[in-house]
Amino acid sequence: MALVNPDFAEELKAFGVDTALECFNCGTCAAICPLIFEHFPRKMIRYVQVGATEKILQQAQELWRCLHCGLCTQTCPRQADPAELILGLRRYVVDRWRRA
Amino acid sequence: MYNPRDIINLIGANVRKSRNPFGIPSSQINTWWREAPGFTRRPGDALLLTGLMYQAIPYIEATTRYLERLEDSRWADYLRFAPLSRYIPSFVVGRGLACLTSRAEKKQFNRILVSMCRLLTQSAADFFYHPEMDFYSGILLYDLGDQEGFVEHAKFVARNLKLHGVQKIITVDPHTTYALKELYPKYTGVSFDVQPYFALLRPHQVSRGNGRPPVAIHDPCFYGRYLKVSEMPRQLLTDLGLPYTEVRNCGEFTSCCGGPAESVSPALNREILDRRVAELKASGAPVVTFCPICLANLLKAGLPVEDLASLLDRNW
Incomplete structure (x- = not known):
């Protein structure tokens, strides 16, 4: 079982991510x-x-497999900017590591 | 795969210590200008800023040769102690790393920068170069998610460039171009007029390259997709009468060579590289590219590949 935080997409804005809710998971x-x-x-x-x-x-760790090549952002039909989202998640994780 | 936390801590510590990702004096990496008399310290309108990327390739390759050998072994865990190297004087680390890099490789990449200078001069570009003002952009920290480290370093670089009255910058690689053009205004509040060197080249004679076999173009992701300047190098080749062929996945839809994965997983880098090499090989033509990371990676795969600047310089 996993706990969910419905405000997480809002929290991520502090790490430069404000397009997460645009994605419709195509x-x-x-x-x-x-x-x-x-x-x-x-x-x-x-x-x-x-x-x-x-x-x-x-x-x-999977986040650092991303090559930041930008193909996902180039082809995203919702302009959800997945490449920037992954980069923002890296910033979030690094911040968590440093505060731990 | 290495623990990204160890890699980030190591690179962050190195940048804080020496203002480059290796923890060695930048003056040891940045020696190309000594072989390029006439291009340095002269008055000019725009600063040529290499971002130390071409010069750094032999050091990156030397480091990744070891990372590749130790990846997923029990020794990989010991990387977490690497930031302790900050207690070792940087010139000692530099000497050690210098022993692992090949002189021929350093010469090969330094020569590309000399070619770029020659091309700019022949195009009557008004530029100047000061080795002391040639800073690493910090782009690797940004890519790895070390926002704090990147912003601190970027502010240091922007402050120093502004202090010297720099307004116009000529860049030589896609990563530094992206950092200075897109990220610095956003994260430091400082903007420069940034142009890649090939945007300033003006060939005088056309059709010099007539009769040459075509080259296949490998577009770097940052020039192709992020900065959308793939057409400029193609126009230059056309102007010089140098035929080129498009490969599968090019321009805005170019395939990554795998280079960005090199620091965290050399094995993943190989996997992506092999796929791109197959696409490039299908063209049957020698490859030309315009990014030092792509160039080094494709050379590692044994492809006949050269930098755009070398090709243009030979046919100018």
């Missing part, structure tokens, strides 16, 4: 991502939307 980003890795980055964006912070922190 999966175009995961289809074009060169990593071809477990629905990345769609899965992470979904975690943000529902506020599954524990899941994000458990799988934090």
Whole structure:
């Protein structure tokens, strides 16, 4: 069972992410991502939307697999900017590590 | 894969110590200008800022050769102690790293910068270069998510450049261009007029390259997608009569070479690189690119590849 934080997308704005709720989970980003890795980055964006912070922190290492190549942002039909979202999540995780 | 936290702590500590990601004096990395008499310390309108990226490639390659060997081994965990190297004087770390880098490789990448200077001069670009004002942009800290470290470093660089009255900057690689053009105004509040060197090149003679076999273009992600300047190098090749061929996935839809993964996972870098190499090989033409990270990565894969500046310089 995972705890969810419905305000998480709002909290992420402090880390430069304000497009998380634009995503409607079509999966175009995961289809074009060169990593071809477990629905990345769609899965992470979904975690943000529902506020599954524990899941994000458990799988934090996956965030650094992202190449920041920007193909997902280029092809996103909702301008949800998945590349920037992953970068924002890295900032959030680094901040958590430093405060821990 | 290495623990990103260890890599971030190491690179952050190095940037704080020496203002570059290696923890060694920047003067040791930045030696290309000594082989380029006539281009330095002269008066000019725009500062040529290399961001130390081309010069750093031999050091990056030397480091990743070791990272590649130790990735996922029990030794990988010991990387968490690496930031302790901040207690070692930077010139000692520098000597050690210098022993691991090849002189030929340093020469190869320094020569590209000399070519860029020659091209700018021949295009009557009004520029100047001061090694002391050539700072690393901090882009790796930004990419890794070390926002605090990046902003601190970017403010240091912006403050120093403004102090010297710099307003116009000529860049040579996509990562520094993106940092100075897009990130510095946002995170430091300081804006510069930033242009990549190839935007200032003006070929006088056309059709010099007639009869040459075509080259295949590998667009770096940051020039292709983030800055959308893929057309400029193509126009230059056309102006010089140098034929080129488009590969599958180019321009705004270019494929990543895997370079950005190098610091955290050399194995992942290899996996992505192999896929891009297959796309480039399908063209059957020698490859030209305009990013030091892409260039080093494609060279590592054994592809016949050269930098745009070297190709243009030869045919100017």
